[in-house]
Amino acid sequence: MFLRRRHKIVEGERYEYWSLVETVRTSRGPRHRTIAQLGKLLPEEIVTAEGWDSLDDVLSGRAKSCPRQGSLFESREEKVNEGRALWKTIDVSRVRVERVREFGRSYVGLLLWRRLGLDKILKDLVPGGKESVGWDTTACVLTLGRFSAVLSELSIAEKWYNDTALEDLLGIPVESLNSNRLYRGLDHFLPHKDALSNHLIRKYEDWFGVDFEFLLYDVTSTYFEGTGKRNDQAKRGYSRDSRPDCPQVCIGLVVSPEGLPLAYEVFDGNRADVTTLNDIVTLMESKYGKAKRVWVFDRGITSEENLKNLRERGGKYIVGTPKSHLKRHEAALLEEENWELIRDGLEVKLVESPHRSERFILCRSTDRAEKERAMLEQQMTRLKAELERINQGLKKRPSINTEKIERRIGRWLGRYTAAEKLITVTLIKNADGAAVGLEIIEHTEKKDSVSRAYGAYLLRTNYSEGTAQELWKWYIQLSQAESAFRAAKSDLHLRPVFHQKTERVNAHILVCFLSLALWRTLEMWMKSKGLGTCARQFLQECERLQMMDVILPTDSGIELRIRVVATPDSHLQILLQRLGIKLPKTPKLITQMVKPCNL
Numbered sequence: 001m002f003l004r005r006r007h008k009i010v011e012g013e014r015y016e017y018w019s020l021v022e023t024v025r026t027s028r029g030p031r032h033r034t035i036a037q038l039g040k041l042l043p044e045e046i047v048t049a050e051g052w053d054s055l056d057d058v059l060s061g062r063a064k065s066c067p068r069q070g071s072l073f074e075s076r077e078e079k080v081n082e083g084r085a086l087w088k089t090i091d092v093s094r095v096r097v098e099r100v101r102e103f104g105r106s107y108v109g110l111l112l113w114r115r116l117g118l119d120k121i122l123k124d125l126v127p128g129g130k131e132s133v134g135w136d137t138t139a140c141v142l143t144l145g146r147f148s149a150v151l152s153e154l155s156i157a158e159k160w161y162n163d164t165a166l167e168d169l170l171g172i173p174v175e176s177l178n179s180n181r182l183y184r185g186l187d188h189f190l191p192h193k194d195a196l197s198n199h200l201i202r203k204y205e206d207w208f209g210v211d212f213e214f215l216l217y218d219v220t221s222t223y224f225e226g227t228g229k230r231n232d233q234a235k236r237g238y239s240r241d242s243r244p245d246c247p248q249v250c251i252g253l254v255v256s257p258e259g260l261p262l263a264y265e266v267f268d269g270n271r272a273d274v275t276t277l278n279d280i281v282t283l284m285e286s287k288y289g290k291a292k293r294v295w296v297f298d299r300g301i302t303s304e305e306n307l308k309n310l311r312e313r314g315g316k317y318i319v320g321t322p323k324s325h326l327k328r329h330e331a332a333l334l335e336e337e338n339w340e341l342i343r344d345g346l347e348v349k350l351v352e353s354p355h356r357s358e359r360f361i362l363c364r365s366t367d368r369a370e371k372e373r374a375m376l377e378q379q380m381t382r383l384k385a386e387l388e389r390i391n392q393g394l395k396k397r398p399s400i401n402t403e404k405i406e407r408r409i410g411r412w413l414g415r416y417t418a419a420e421k422l423i424t425v426t427l428i429k430n431a432d433g434a435a436v437g438l439e440i441i442e443h444t445e446k447k448d449s450v451s452r453a454y455g456a457y458l459l460r461t462n463y464s465e466g467t468a469q470e471l472w473k474w475y476i477q478l479s480q481a482e483s484a485f486r487a488a489k490s491d492l493h494l495r496p497v498f499h500q501k502t503e504r505v506n507a508h509i510l511v512c513f514l515s516l517a518l519w520r521t522l523e524m525w526m527k528s529k530g531l532g533t534c535a536r537q538f539l540q541e542c543e544r545l546q547m548m549d550v551i552l553p554t555d556s557g558i559e560l561r562i563r564v565v566a567t568p569d570s571h572l573q574i575l576l577q578r579l580g581i582k583l584p585k586t587p588k589l590i591t592q593m594v595k596p597c598n599l
Contacts, residue, residue: 003092004032020097020550020564035097036548036564037585089555099549103165103565104542104572109144110169111581112518115207118143121199125192132176138185139514141166141177146515149493153182165547168563186507193510194287197263200517201288204260208524212288214474215262216255217280217297218481219273222495222509223248230500237270241495249497251509252276254284258524259480261516263287266506274303281315294318294463296478302460311357311462318461318475326453329362333456340468348468361459361468361475369455376450379419384440386412387425391438398434402427405435422447488516491536529578541572550587562587 007016020035113119122136144166145156157179161167167174189196204210221240228234228247236247248269254262265283267276277297284293295310299320310317326333332351339347345366353360390408399405405427413420426439459475466474488494494512499505523533531538545568552560564587568576576583 003090003095020095034567036550036566036587091553091555094553096551097548098551098561100546101163101165101548102543102545103547104545104568105148105539106144106164106166107169107545107583108522108539108542108581109147109518110140110166112521113140113143116203116517116521117199118196118514121196122189122192125195126188133172133181135185135188137170137172138181139189139511140170141172142182142185142511143514143518146492146511147518149491151493152498153186154179157182165565168547183504186504186511190503190507190510193506196510196514198287200260201262204256204262207521208258208260208528210256210258210260212256212262212293214257214294214296214477215284216257216478216481217252217277217295217301218478218485219250219252219267219276219301220485220489221248221250221269222489222497224500225496225498226500228500231502231505233266233268233502233505235269237268238272241489246496249505249509250276252280253481253484254280255481255484257474257477257480258520259484260520260524261484261513264509264513266509273300274306277301277306278309281310281313285313294474296475298478307460307462316461316463318459318463318471320475321458321460323453323457325458326456329360329458330452332362333364333452342469342472348472350468358460358462359464359471361461361471362456363459363472364456366455368457372454373451376418379416380422380442383412383416383419383423384442387423387438387440391440394428394435394437398430398436400432400434402429402433402435409438422450484516484520487519487535488512492516492519525579531575531578538575541575544569545572545583564588 002021004019004021005016006019007014009015017037019037021032022035023030024033025031119136119140122139123134126135126139128134128136141156141161142153145153145160148160148164150156150160157177161177162174166172201212221237223239223241223243223246224231224234225246231247231249233249234247235249236244237250238244239246239248241248250267250269250271250273251264252267253264256262263280263284265276265280267279281295294316296318297320299322302319302321307317307319329351332349339349341347346363348361348363351360351362387409390405394405409425409427413423413425422443424441424443426441427435428437428439430436459471461471463471492512492515494509497505497508499508519535522535522538526535526538527533546566548564548566550562550564552562554560565584568583
């Protein structure tokens, strides 16, 4: 690693500056890679640090013409040697780099936090006292830690915060932030959950112009590491995480059609999805009134009682229906008239309903039909193979323990439930009552009936507007709620929950909710700039952007510690430029350390 002098000529005037360069091995031989631009390395240039001073404006979304509201770092009165050009000779052979830490992801997360105004609303909701770290800042650190997929508050305090640039971005020393402060922060801002949800909804309207005519609702679960005995809601139930051995809580999430999280509720872990809808609808109406609003939810939340309650309170809905309801519209499914083509292999049409207050939308998909056919064929093949194995074994060795054989057959039938409906198995016994074989009958007529419903599903709505295509598109956006759950669980580590107290668990879920708001806001931001919606890939690129301290030994025995942000690669530079994200360009003098050195 070494310093390289560079120069450029602008309008006939020569400018010289320095770069920190390292030598790397490549397939084409040794190459030089620029780590950071250090500027002129003059004190009057270093301490000006205009790139760092303007960082607060960038993070807060203020224009350059706006009056400053305090510097992110040291004030101008604290700057040393201002206006004096003091030349120092640098011993290039002893230049070194220390404290390399992550900058990009933390910087983007903090930018989103401030652009959404969460710093201001929390400062108003949770006023500080004499503490060195305000509760609003504590909430920010907790949310950014979850945004960076840190598993626990202990990890944030002991390792992650020190490994990021947040000490400089927030101005909070590492020693001032400990796990006890973070745990207490969870308790302080949990009571303001509803106010934070209301604030986010207003920001979505201002920033993205989102309306809330359609609300998507779905339920998921998250499990505990531990017994969860100190949490009244921690109970065993249907686990979406394939962990039925662990206690869990259920979470009902309301999102916009764009996938932006609006509100949530925590339910007991053994509560059925269908019983949660009335609570959520009541909650949303109590907060935001009974304005024209259409609810979209899946067939797992559908029940006649739920739909009746919605109709009685004037609510509109678009819902999926159980597969068994297709039998009522089998004739319409076989007819080839009045189908509307959405795309190749996908068609929809409106069908008559016995109730004038409702409409039904019949959908059929060629791709889905092929998938369902292949899945059933696979089940049939495996089930018949297992039953034939039992049959051959009984032929070789008859068994008088028929109950054991029946339980064995029952286990295989229970494993392949779809194929079970198409097969009848009868135990063949001899005169002594011993089982000597199986009679396996495959019902082809049932199989033909099932095949006619391959790829078909039925939607139900009391919304009088919209064509069949429009209603289908509104329903299919329910995948945004599922996508939000995937991001919360996989990218933000909603699961597993390590807290045991009810309040701490709810606070943990609130932190995940705010992190999800940052995540989905970033995706909407990227989409508006034509960069797609893969926040995960963008943040992986940002993680390579680092901050470091460059130590410059001088001939006078003083070591200068210069804090710089590494130069992003060309690909990341393009992404940041498209999003309008500016990085600090000018190095910042941190300390002047007197060190004995003989040059």
